[in-house]
Every structure is written in structure tokens, then in C-alpha cells.
Amino acid sequence: MLDAVSESKAPAGSQPTRSSAQTRRVAAIDIGTNSTHLLVASVDTTLGTFSIEQAEKSTTRLGERDPDSGELTPAGMQRGYETLRRFRDLAISHDVEQIVTAATSAVREAPNGREFLQSIQDGLGMDVDLVSGPEEARLIYLGVLSGMSFGDRPHLLLDIGGGSTELILADGRDARALTSTRVGAVRLQRDFVKDDPIPPQRRSFLQAFIQGSLEPAVDKVHRRIKPGEIPVLVATSGTAMAIGALAASEDDRPPLKLHGYRVSRQRLDRVVEKLVTMTPEQRRDLSPINDRRAEIIVPGALILQTTMQMLGVDELVLSERALREGLIVDWMLRHGLLEDRFSFQSSIRQRTVIHQVQRFAVNQRRAERVATHALSLYDATEGLMHQDDGQGRELLWAAAMLHACGQHINLSAYHKHSWYLIRHGELLGYSEAEHLMVAAIARYHRRSLPKKRHESWQALVTRDNRRRVSEMALLLRLAAALDRRPEPVVASLRVNTTPDVLDLVLVPERLNQNLSLEQWSLESCAEVVREASGVKLRVSVQG
Structure with a gap:
């Protein structure tokens, strides 16, 4: 995926x-x-x-x-x-x-x-x-960046959707702040607009509600703006484009394309004042607005106007590119087709996992050792321990890096807490299904095999996802079994396979180093390996 x-x-x-x-x-x-x-x-x-x-x-x-x-x-x-x-x-x-x-x-x-x-x-x-709210914001950033040069200035990206509003602070290298607020044009219309045109008192209430809802997001981006920086506000979405088209209609020679068109705060205010006083029928007669947009454009316009006031900017730039173009860019990144200004974003998965490692105070050096062993096993056991097409390798790495994050909550049942923390944490760059698989791989790296009654197993809705989790969790179980001491003692693994036997040879860090603890730990996994895969596990130490 x-x-x-x-x-x-x-x-x-x-x-x-x-x-x-x-x-x-x-x-x-x-x-x-x-x-x-x-x-x-x-x-x-x-x-x-x-x-x-x-x-x-x-x-x-x-x-x-x-x-x-x-x-x-x-x-x-x-x-x-x-x-x-x-x-x-x-x-x-x-x-x-x-x-x-x-x-x-x-x-x-x-x-x-x-x-x-x-x-x-x-x-x-x-x-x-x-997609989660922050992930939606990241995709919007990629979409806007694909069609607009940011230069050396930071940009504030505002996307007003039907159910949420995303506000992003970003530059050409990376997104500094990704926010998603549950306030949108359809949501406000459904919940608060009973009379149209909106009475003045209801309009004041809506503006106060929008301001209160967006305050955390605006505060977050304000904190990330460096002294002396003057960000550019970029507005995208159907609401912004419709309002931009109305503003542009005032020009003697309206632009052929709205992408890159600039709208001053004064002109925006005039357009909003006009829309607020009109009936839905009157708004439908405006050429840039279709029937459905006429019903929801006033709440959307108030979000745009209020956000602009809160940010203290005097002008916005329109972008025709947003989330759907971001999906294309994201696909290109995954397939190695983009570098240059997108190269930093191509490592989003690795960076978001490392962020969670640090957030949950995981011992990163030990996690990296486990991940290295897990990937070695993955690469050496294709066809025996797994039938994966390559997608599981990144999920295995992420789960290996985070598998111990629940230890600071409860050491004896930490795998369950790791599942909860990963599941409810933020993994940008991962789909919802992949996020669930990473959490489940960590969940099943120790103790019992998956059971139908487990919430973590029920969350995996497809047979392929469950198969992938089972296979990757078994590899992680073996890799984690080697992590018995604070300092490394196993330099590498030599893996030999036959149709029904997995033969692991432990290579010590130092000559004649005692690896009996690690050998015992791996051998204790033999019964689970046999039950889950039908494979016989044999363990030895290089002499």
C-alpha cells in the first residue's frame, strides 16, 4: 500500500x-x-x-x-x-x-x-x-507544493473542507505544523444554520464558534513561525476557489485560471458581506457557484474570513492543487519517482516512527538492533516464514522500532500497551490499514498467538492483512528474543532454510562469547513457530 x-x-x-x-x-x-x-x-x-x-x-x-x-x-x-x-x-x-x-x-x-x-x-x-486529520493535512501540503514554488518563505496552507479545516505551516523542505480542526462548511451548515440569510446574531455566534474552534491550530502555527518571518497564506478547496472566482469577477479582465490569483482581505470582506445577505436562490444565480455550493458557501466563507483575521494576514493566494494532487505526489514518492524538494518528505515514514520512539522513551539503540535482526530474518526466510510481496518489510521495521514502547507502563504485559500506544499514536505516511498492522505486529511479538476475540485482531479487516501481521509478528518474535541484554552480544545471524526447517546460527560479537541466554530465548520460541507456521526451529552458536 x-x-x-x-x-x-x-x-x-x-x-x-x-x-x-x-x-x-x-x-x-x-x-x-x-x-x-x-x-x-x-x-x-x-x-x-x-x-x-x-x-x-x-x-x-x-x-x-x-x-x-x-x-x-x-x-x-x-x-x-x-x-x-x-x-x-x-x-x-x-x-x-x-x-x-x-x-x-x-x-x-x-x-x-x-x-x-x-x-x-x-x-x-x-x-x-x-486518512487521519494530520495525514490529510500532510497530503494537502504535498499537493500544494507540487504546483507552487515556496521559495525561501514559509507558507500557511488553509484547506476548508465540508467536515474539517486543515491549517498547515510549511516551507519548501518540510511541514512545520500539521493541524486539522473539526469545523467545515457542511458541518456548520448542518449544525447551526436554520435561517438563510443568516441573522446578524447567528452570524456573530458562528464567527465566535469558528474562532474558538480554530484557536489551538492558529496558536500552534504562530509558535512555529520564526521571528522576522512573514508567511504567505495559500487557500485551497471549493469554498476558496468559489470566493476567489467571485472576487476575480470584479476585475476588468478576470484571469483565465485562478491558481496563483491573489485576493486582498478587503476584497474578501466585500465578497463575504455580499454572500451573507443573499438568499440561497440569489447565490445560485452567481455563475461561479453551483446549487450545492450555494447552500454551504456562507459558513465556508466565514471560516475563511475568520481564519484570515486570526492569522493577521492581508492577502491570500489561491491554489487549485490540494489533497487529490497530494495523493498523486505521495504515490510518486513511494515509487521513487521524486527527489529534489520532495526528498525530505520521502522519508516521512522513518521520521515519524523515530519521533514516536523518542516520544515513548524507547531505547533506540536496542530497538535498532531488534529491527536489524528482524529485517535479516525477513530477507533470508522468504518462501518459508513468509510469502510477503515486500509491503510487510517496512511494517516489520516500524513495529520492531516501537515494539517495546509499552514497557514504561507495564513490563509484564507491555506488548498489549505497545499496541494501544502505537494504535493511538500518530504515524504520518502510513495508511489506516498499515497503522493497524504495525500496532498488531508489535502486539503479537510475544506471548499468545492471535485470537478472534482480540480487539487488535478484529481491527484487521482483511484476510491478507491478518496473514501479513501473523508472518511479520513471528519474525519480530524471533528478533526480539535476541534482545536479552543492554549491550549487544549477537553480531549477526546466519540463516539456513529447508522446506520445513529454519536453522539459525548466532554469530557473537566477540570470539568465545557466551550466548547461551540468547540461544535459550530463541529455542523457547520453537513451539510457537511450529504452531504458527509448521516450521521446525533449530538454534546454534557459531564456534
């Missing part, structure tokens, strides 16, 4: 036909609160660039959830399902090699959101990833 998204391969018989060896086609689908978007991109592997071949949008309104239960409604799920069917078929008709798909706040928050995604997987064969 991809850094922050799942991938769905085209069915057999529809393999991509590329115009040249330098071109690869990929599709991205963004399942939002109000709309679902499709992009089909042509990736130039030589230049490390991409161009959009086709863009489609459908107003699926998943954010119109049941007012009592908060669940996605049957009508909304049906709209979403049919849209995804069309988008999948359209993407396949373009001979894309992969479809990367992500769902955001509406599905993320709904109690039946995962059931909806399971129905998509069962019915359409598409694995949809459920």
Missing part, C-alpha cells in the same frame, strides 16, 4: 498500456464530506512530474449524516458507492496502473464509516484508506 492511501489495481485484462517507458498513469480518488473527486494523472518518470489528464467531481454529500446517530445515511452511501463505481470504470478506461483512494472526515467520524468502506471493497474491489 501507499504512504497515506490504499491502492486498487485494475482488474486482470486491463493492464496499462503506456505511451512510452517514461510515462505511467495513476488515478487518485478523494472521498470528501461534500464531494468526491477523481484525478487521472500521467506521470513522467524521467522528469519526476505529472500532468492531469482528466478531472471529475460528483456531489455525494456524505456529510449529511443521521442527526441522531451520526451515521452515514443509506442515501449518502448509495450516492458514494455509485460515484466510485463510475470513477473506477473511468480510471480503468484510461489504462491506469493503480487507483489510490482516500476518505476524510465524514467517513472517518461516522460510526458506520468502516462498514461503508468494507462494502466498497466487497462490491467494487477497491481498498479505500481512511
